[in-house]
Amino acid sequence: MGTIDIIETRVRGFIGDIQHPKQKKRININDLEHQLRKLLDDYYEMDGYSLFYHAIETLQTEGQLIPILNNQYNGRTPALALYYWVNIKVQEAKWDRLEMMKLSDQFDFSYYERHPQWQTKEEWTRIRNVYTFLQSHQEREIVSVEERCLELFGHEKFLLDSDHFPDGKGFLTRIKISEDKLKMVNYGEPFVFWMKQGKEVSDIQRVLIVENLSFFHTSIKLLQANQLDYEPELIIYGEGTKIEQSFSFFFSMFPPKSYLFYYVGDLDAAGYGILIRLIEKYPDCCIQPALKIYRKMLECMEQMNDQKIGQTQNIKYRDLFIQWFTEEEQALLLQLWQENKRIPQEVLTIESWRRWM
Secondary structure, three states: OOHHHHHHHHHHHHHHHHOOOOOOEEEEHHHHHHHHHHHOOOOOOOOHHHHHHHHHHHHHHOOOEEEOOOOOEOOOOOOOEOEEEEOOOOOOOOOOHHHHHHHOOOOOOHHHHHOHHHOOHHHHHHHHHHHHHHOOHHHOOOEEHHHHHHHHHOOOOOOOOOOOOHHHOOHHHHHOOOOHHHOEEOOOOOOEEEEOOOOOHHHOOEEEEEOOHHHHHHHHHHHHOOOOOOOOOEEEEOOHHHHHHHHHHHHHHOOOOOOEEEEEOOEOHHHHHHHHHHHHHOOOOEEEEOHHHHHHHHOOHHHOEEOOOOOOOOHHHHHHHHOOOOHHHHHHHHHHHHOOEEEOHHHOOHHHHHHHO
């Protein structure tokens, strides 16, 4: 084997070891050359770098390596990009075409034809399980996503936890089957609520949703003392973003009619987002900010603190939120935003509430 072949074979071996069947990997080209030099004692005598450069260019032409063009280079002549993407490992189709045809009355396999790297033994087992289920799905009952996942895929979180089960992400899209066809529903977790004493379910008209636990308990005390704004018959503990999934339970727990929903959360990016997403997700419900309570919070500017690290600052949510307020109030809210400050809901205590009584 010639020296050119030796270098290229070694480089291909390194790249083959790095390649992943489902995602690209990033490599440092200097690290790769360092590994090569350690294996070849006569690397410099054979003008190893020129051969290495040629091998990298060949793999780039084949599409196995993709240079990351960020103006960083390896410091050699001729120069190579310092970082490359190692493309996914292209595999030959592994599935029996006759078996695929047998299942084609339920599945469209076009995705797998285009992406043969997904033609794995594990994926085929999942497809077979779904196919068996579909043969009798008309007689099956609707269950939770977790229950159906455990039955079909061996773990209740397969379709829900992409960190632990990356193959679950997009599985239903790949096989072009809906959750409805698998007779499963993604139930949210029920919320905690408090009904005003002496009221019946049929009496509920006004509902206050609060983001945080402290103010939930404060609201209960204020409601019992007939001092809470809007005089709601029901208070729901939203528990941060959880309410976005659990809100749908309201309609299975309480009789169908028109309700007035008031929401109050922290005056920060996260709180704005929760309210606006609720309004957008449930357009047939009358959901609006509890302005009277938010205005009390705005009077507590001296207790503002820094925005939480990692919060997504969505300007669209901010603008949709502040449009409910007066120009003067909007100026205060924009001041908070520009200074990266927030007013937590915990400024509303039984003691601070007394100033407005």
